[in-house]
Amino acid sequence: MALAIAPSAFAQAWPTKPVRMVAAFPPGTPGDVIARLIQPALQTAWGQPVIVENKPGAGGNIAAGEVAQAKDEHTLLVGPDTILTINPHLYKRLSFNLRTSLKPVTYFASFNQTLVCNPATGITSLDKFTQLPSTRLYASGGPGTPSHMTMEMLLATTGTKLTHVPYKGPGPAALDVMGGHVDCGFIVSSVVQPHIQAGRLRAIAVSGTARSGLLPDIPTVAESGHPGFDATFFETLMAPSGLPAATVEKIQRDVRTALQTPANKARLAEMDLRVEGNTAQEAQRRSQEDFAKWGTVAQRAKLQLD
Known part of the structure; x- marks a missing residue:
């Protein structure tokens, strides 16, 4: 019984100190904007400061490496899903494994x-x-x-x-x-x-399965004669793979609540970002599917960047 209760109790206690959200791209990019947009709501929900830091470079791999090798459970990664779905196919000489060191917590929003x-x-x-x-x-x-x-x-x-x-x-x-x-x-x-x-x-x-909210008259590639074509991307919140599942679930729920406010949804719509906020299980399943899809593209185009 004690073992069953422990993960839940830990999740309730988390966070016990300030939370770092490391943005993989510069200020003003979509992931950075989203992190700063929900920062106040997360600080209220968690009772701790939330610090957004920008560590751009190497297609997101610099920030990814810092988070993957973080020594505590209070460091998260913000960036496009391509860090987990495309980068592993293009960067083969990293000192850490992107797919096994990191996992998606939730997709903030999709974009085309x-x-x-x-x-x-x-x-x-x-x-x-x-x-x-x-x-x-x-x-x-x-x-x-x-x-x-x-x-x-x-x-x-x-x-x-x-x-x-x-x-x-x-x-x-x-x-x-x-x-x-x-x-x-x-x-x-x-x-x-x-x-x-x-x-x-x-x-x-x-490129995606849905038309752009900013360009509603422009068809998708699928509508233009190529059914099944889907190049949808996601601004994503990621965590070290060892973060307990109960804590991941807590973070996902609180992030989803912060994203779903009318003001935040309207702000993201202005940037042609469609709010997602899905569960970690859903994000991880889609990440695995897209990893396989982009691997085929990278292999066909003979792409490798290191």
Whole structure:
């Protein structure tokens, strides 16, 4: 009986000191914004300070390594699910194992990439996009990023061949598509939406299973003739794999409550983020499925970054 009660009692006691949420990307990126948005509610729920720290670099691996090797149970990781679903396929020489050292606690929110082209290309549909010759160029936010992997999955799905031009983030990629230096690119919807509305970019399709809340008239890739295509991504809260299940459940419940307030949902919708807040079991199951999916894409494209 004592052994059965112990995990529950520990979860009720947690946290016993300030909680660190290590953001894997710079201030202002979606995961960082979400962490700071729910920070006050979590401090109230937990009765301890919640400290958000940014440790960007190496596609999220710097922050991931710090959290994976943390010596206490009060350090959490904030970043895209790609840290667990894509990075393990691309970074084979890390000093720790991403998949076994970390586990998802919950998905904060889902987000999509939008396929955009320079209006001068004359591309108005996905069918016309697939007719581009292999000499034409596409932009991404960098090697192994969601924009790069989504395009590689689409090229494999449609049998199209294009030349990849990586940039240091979605902003510079969008600028060069607008400038006509590259033809098209999958770029996170929140970045390209203002340029689409202004006519500087033409939206062709959305990567996920649901249309973008910011671009409701733009079809998904699946709706455009490729059923089953799904490149949905998730801003994620992760923890060291040894964190007790009862504590994980407590964190997930409190995070979900914080996310579900009307004000927070509205703020995230402005960034084209769809609130999730699912259980750890649901997040872990989806993470395993996406790990397998992106492994196929990485292998086909012969991608490795170390």
